[in-house]
Amino acid sequence: MRISPAIGLSLLILTVGSSGVLGSDFKRQAASSQARSQPSLLSEFRFGLSAQDPWGTEGRDGSANLTGEILFAKPFTASDLFTSYFIPRPHVGGSLNFDGRTSFAYAGLSWTIDVTPDIFVEGSFGGAVHNGKDSSHPLSDRKTLGCSPLFRESGSVGVRLSANWSVLATIEHLSDGGTCSESQGLTNIGARVGYSF
Template identity: 45%
Template structure:
């Protein structure tokens, strides 16, 4: 399955020169992911970026999310049962700054249904997880 995703990150609200202190200042993010087989989701939350060096960084994010995937009693065999339409999105990333403006980021993200289930007495649905790469531009 292939996804196409986009995300916008705000600058840090309080710019700090100390990179360790700056890692604890979140940036707001908003984004979406479209699976070419049909399920889409959107999210909004916060991301924390830690600069390992001038050119390498790691990032973690947590967001509230909604999707339009399959829920309910009848789910096609080739689709995940997602339980309910609301959940959370967690992500971890490793990024490389290619220049002052461009970066390349490898990402692992997971949409969690937070244990909700559309059917009482059934197992908690599993949310999708994606591995990918993003090309970023800083304005």
């Protein structure tokens, strides 16, 4: 069976062209794999605003905070998605009150679970140091927080806007967990924008 020169030339071009495409795909995959294998310390940066103690003493006249948080990469990865949800990301952050009321810095661990590809929920637990009122330093515009450091818990619902950007609604609570006297706790609610590296 003879193959015409036109068909032979077409087959040759198709073979060379496809190997070039496959080669470039392979290079892209190798580069992507290499980028993934390089360890990264930072995972995400978040910033936003929160209402200070909206149902209590510190927020009765609309006090607000500037918030910021850095999440670090997970210390190790799991082979399946379900197990990876149980591996937390360490975080550090802070909340600066605009009206000179209780501000605090915190650190802890965050667990993020995907509900859908675009929607996620998150819980975190850790500790916080603050400049608020304790039983020995009465301040009329601040809650009695008992002692420092305190426990800090937070919960968030987030939406991914793109591969890098997300928005979150967050509620956070500071309390002594029954370890100090005269602690009223502090609860803030707010919104944040996140950028993933």
